Amino acid sequence: MRRSRLLIGVLTCLVLALGLTACGKGSSESNTENSTEQTVNTTTESSTESTSKVTETEQKETAGSEEETSSATESETSNPESRKDTLVVVFSATGTTKSIAEKIAKYTDADYYEITAAIPYSDEDRDWTNSDSRCTKEQNDTSVRPEISSEKISLDGYTTIYIGYPIWFGQEPRIMDTFVESYNFDGITMIPFCTSGSSGIGSSGKNLAANAGSGNWVDGKRFAGNATEEEIKEWVDSMGNQMLLKINGTEVPVIWESNDSIKELKGIADGGLTIEMSMYGGFEQVGPIGKSIISNDEQTTTSPGDIVLYSGNQIVIFYGSNSWAYTRLGKIDLSEEELRNLLSNGDVTITLTLH
Numbered sequence: 001m002r003r004s005r006l007l008i009g010v011l012t013c014l015v016l017a018l019g020l021t022a023c024g025k026g027s028s029e030s031n032t033e034n035s036t037e038q039t040v041n042t043t044t045e046s047s048t049e050s051t052s053k054v055t056e057t058e059q060k061e062t063a064g065s066e067e068e069t070s071s072a073t074e075s076e077t078s079n080p081e082s083r084k085d086t087l088v089v090v091f092s093a094t095g096t097t098k099s100i101a102e103k104i105a106k107y108t109d110a111d112y113y114e115i116t117a118a119i120p121y122s123d124e125d126r127d128w129t130n131s132d133s134r135c136t137k138e139q140n141d142t143s144v145r146p147e148i149s150s151e152k153i154s155l156d157g158y159t160t161i162y163i164g165y166p167i168w169f170g171q172e173p174r175i176m177d178t179f180v181e182s183y184n185f186d187g188i189t190m191i192p193f194c195t196s197g198s199s200g201i202g203s204s205g206k207n208l209a210a211n212a213g214s215g216n217w218v219d220g221k222r223f224a225g226n227a228t229e230e231e232i233k234e235w236v237d238s239m240g241n242q243m244l245l246k247i248n249g250t251e252v253p254v255i256w257e258s259n260d261s262i263k264e265l266k267g268i269a270d271g272g273l274t275i276e277m278s279m280y281g282g283f284e285q286v287g288p289i290g291k292s293i294i295s296n297d298e299q300t301t302t303s304p305g306d307i308v309l310y311s312g313n314q315i316v317i318f319y320g321s322n323s324w325a326y327t328r329l330g331k332i333d334l335s336e337e338e339l340r341n342l343l344s345n346g347d348v349t350i351t352l353t354l355h
Contacts, residue, residue: 116150121134165194172204176208185215191220194222195224196224218256257328277350283318288314298328305318305336319339
């Protein structure tokens with residue numbers, strides 16, 4: 001009996017011991033799971049917080065970098081003391097014309113200003129095959145003036161401006177008309193350039209000159225998108241020594257032709273050329289150059305503002321019209337009324353100089 005009670009007691013102790021061991025084990029596993037879950041949650045939260053801080057730091061650094069770049073650009077074009085005498089202005093929707101403009105600015109050591117559209121132009125906007133695309137509508141309406149978002153700049157101190165743009169539908173983008181109508185280019189030589197897949201610069205430069213109503217505009221240049229630095233340098237070098245025309249001491253804006261006659265006339269004007277003009281026929285002023293230069297006469301009907309070479313040795317400036325065989329030299333970009341005020345009230349003196 002005693003043995004039975006003793007055996008029962010031993011068995012009871014063993015069962016209790018095993019039960020306590022099992023409970024301890026279960027508690028340990030539960031604590032491990034909780035600890036693991038807490039560790040995962042803590043690590044995730046820490047990682048998320050760290051990533052958030054990195055992203056925030058990157059955003060601040062990026063914003064700071066953009067502000068510094070913007071400030072540097074504004075400083076170059078708004079601080080008269082640091083400003084140069086040459087400015088490159090460009091509008092570029094895809095970056096092609098911008099690449100050419102940057103090369104010109106680098107080679108000429110010029111300030112740089114980019115025209116940006118308040119509403120950027122998407123690929124769909126520029127789809128020339130779609131008659132309902134934004135650009136198709138704008139280019140078919142010469143009165144459209146897209147808004148510019150770039151900050152306005154002062155042109156004080158600039159004597160030469162290279163102005164670049166892509167050719168859209170054979171012409172300058174309408175946003176370029178917005179730009180030139182917003183500034184006074186008096187006393188500044190304006191040199192247009194453009195990029196296109198195949199179209200030439202056409203009449204886009206003359207359109208800009210007419211819309212600007214100021215500045216000494218010269219014939220421009222079309223570049224392919226892959227134009228080399230050597231091509232660009234050669235053209236920039238050829239644009240040096242622009243010819244200025246004054247009538248009785250008043251400088252007038254002229255778009256000169258690009259021909260052999262102009263090249264030779266520039267050679268004579270180097271150092272200054274003064275010509276005493278005489279009224280003739282009630283529609284022109286004519287005067288001798290002093291020597292014969294290359295000519296390529298063609299039957300021409302002139303209009304007010306036309307400058308031509310007559311008989312190889314005389315310059316004629318029209319404030320009316322006439323039909324004869326002439327070599328075209330250029331055109332004064334003034335209204336007919338302004339031309340008459342300058343040219344129809346007696347003989348005048350003109351001077352040609354290189355700038």
